[in-house]
Amino acid sequence: MTMDPEQIDQPIEVSDALYSAVESGDAIALQNLLEPLSLAEALREILQMDSAGRATVLSLISAELAAAIIEEAPHETGADLMETLEVLRAYEIMEELDSDIQADLIGDMQYEDAEAILQQMDAEDAADVRRLIDYDGDTAGGLMMAEVFVFSDTQTVGAVLRQLASDDNDVDRYRGQHPYVLNADSQPIGVVSLRGLLTSKRSDRLTEIMVQPITVPVTASLSELEDIFDKHPFLGVPVIEEDGKLVGVVSRAAVSQALLERSESETMKLQGVVGDELRSMPTWLRSKRRLAWLSANIVLNILAASVISAYEETLTAVIAIAIFLPMVSDMSGCSGNQAVGVSMRELSLGLVRPKDAARVWMKEITVGVINGIALGLLIGIVAWVWKGNPALGLVIGLALALNTMLAVSIGGVVPLLLKRLGQDPAAASGPLLTTVTDMAGFFFVLSLASLMMPWLI
Structure with missing residues (x-):
């Protein structure tokens, strides 16, 4: 069988x-x-x-x-x-x-x-x-392991090799670290390779075969660690306190894992999921976490709906406008999310700070004007051809252009402002952007339609 x-x-x-x-x-x-x-x-x-x-x-x-x-x-x-x-x-x-x-x-x-x-x-x-x-989880102190492969600057190659031979678990325990050489104050003054130990004379002191180590402070950020490992083929980097004493080693693997976890966390937060949610967790806990975000969105959506309510007469008179309302808000939201993504990326890399909000806005509004005009022309022509009314095409196209400019401005600047206020930009930027682009999109379309009512009916 x-x-x-x-x-x-x-x-x-x-x-x-x-x-x-x-x-x-x-x-x-x-x-x-x-x-x-x-x-x-x-x-x-x-x-x-x-x-x-x-x-x-x-x-x-x-x-x-x-x-x-x-x-x-x-x-x-x-x-x-x-x-x-x-x-x-x-x-x-x-x-x-x-x-x-x-x-x-x-x-x-x-x-x-x-x-x-x-x-x-x-x-x-x-x-x-x-x-x-x-230590902060996204710093060298928070990512390092306390187990460090160290020897004294007074030791010889022969003494080290005998020590290694007597405890062959050391290499595995230290994840293949190169041995660091410490002075009497427990400060790293050199690093030696295992190959160097095997090819040197047994009588040589470690200080004769070591090279100067590259160290990082316990406060080094994840982005700084990423830069170091990008520039150097190290498996690990020694971490020191303010007094120069060695307190641990941060590995390349730990930094890579932290970068992956940060990326996943930011993506989940933008989607309204807070924490490491898995379906194996208690249902009530998962429900509570999601409801916290969804409940806030109900309030924000009510605000957006109130804009439509204020223009009921316009919608009743020109029902075709209702077809294009979600297009204007959704397309603007996509443009805003692109700006949010770039700001989040630059914040994580340390390339921008909250004080750079004005510069970021200038960069984004330039792109927003170009893309807004292009998208406005495209949807305006579609509206004109579809409904046979050039005035409708003008209203929809102009509304999308204006809302796109607003969306990229918000998407670029809001994460920086939230960072300055001590809030989580990844979790809060998305709902704020969605609400504002919806409200503004509805307002632009309906207010422009009210102004051009004689040409739309």
């Missing part, structure tokens, strides 16, 4: 076996079922279970596999998974993770749960995690 290739490794088959293993408490079966899967597939299977099922799986499989699966999840989801576990089990899994991941998880957990796990950890490791949590 041959099996249909499409039936091989179907999720439903894995899920059925997984549920059976959970019900029987079969740790070996759970390990054998999840281990061959990719981490993403294993996470998906676990998230399809209820809270008790997830806790059972993570409690019975090896701590190493559980840690890898939790690391695969978004931080908030990973923290939720950890909170379903007994303290000692959560601690065992946490011990398998690097300090930067530990800090991300602990920072997203409830205070009581986080403290319970920290109390189980080695005092020095717990202090590292507490320190990492205090």
Whole structure:
């Protein structure tokens, strides 16, 4: 009997076996079922279970596999998974993770749960995690790992090689970092390559074969870190405090992941989704988060509708205008969203600041005039040909041109103003832009139509 290739490794088959293993408490079966899967597939299977099922799986499989699966999840989801576990089990899994991941998880957990796990950890490791949590997440301090591959400036090549030979887990633990050389004040004064260690004389001091390291302060922004890794082929960069002491290493992988998460977060916020929402989260929580944004939009849409209500007589007299109202608002909104996207990008790269609002507006209004005229002519001709009325074409075309200019002005400047006010530009720019372009679009079309009523009827 041959099996249909499409039936091989179907999720439903894995899920059925997984549920059976959970019900029987079969740790070996759970390990054998999840281990061959990719981490993403294993996470998906676990998230399809209820809270008790997830806790059972993570409690019975090896701590190493559980840690890898939790690391695969978004931080908030990973923290939720950890909170379903007994303290000692959560601690065992946490011990398998690097300090930067530990800090991300602990920072997203409830205070009581986080403290319970920290109390189980080695005092020095717990202090590292507490320190990492205090840094802004999008800075070198917030992205770094506390584990650093370091040696003293008084050591020789031979001593280092003997130390490495006695603990062959060091290279894996430090993610392939090059060793940093520290002086007596714990300041990085050099970096040596593993190849350099192997090709140098055993009697050579590290100071004889090291090169000057490039360091970053704990306050270095994500954009600054991106620039450094773009310019240099480093796997990691040492992070220093104000006094020059080495406190950690930020890896290329951590920066890449942070950039991806920032991009995803901004996209989700523009769509009205706040936080790392997954459908495995409690329904009431997902509903509450969405309603907060949707409720505000109801108020904004009522304001837009009030503009139409004020011009009911005009709409009744020239019903054809109603066909073009959504076109004017939607096309202007698209132009405004383009401006929002550019401003968000430049803000994230540090290329503009709130004080640059006037310059940004000048740049945007120039584009808005050109695009507004082009789009206005296009839709004006369409309206004229479609309805056979040149006056209607003029009203619709002029309204779109004016609304496009307004939309790009708002889209370019509002994110900067929101940033200055301490608000999240990614979450608030979209609703404000949509409301204003709708209101303004309706107003331009209906007010121009009222003025040109004799030629429209």
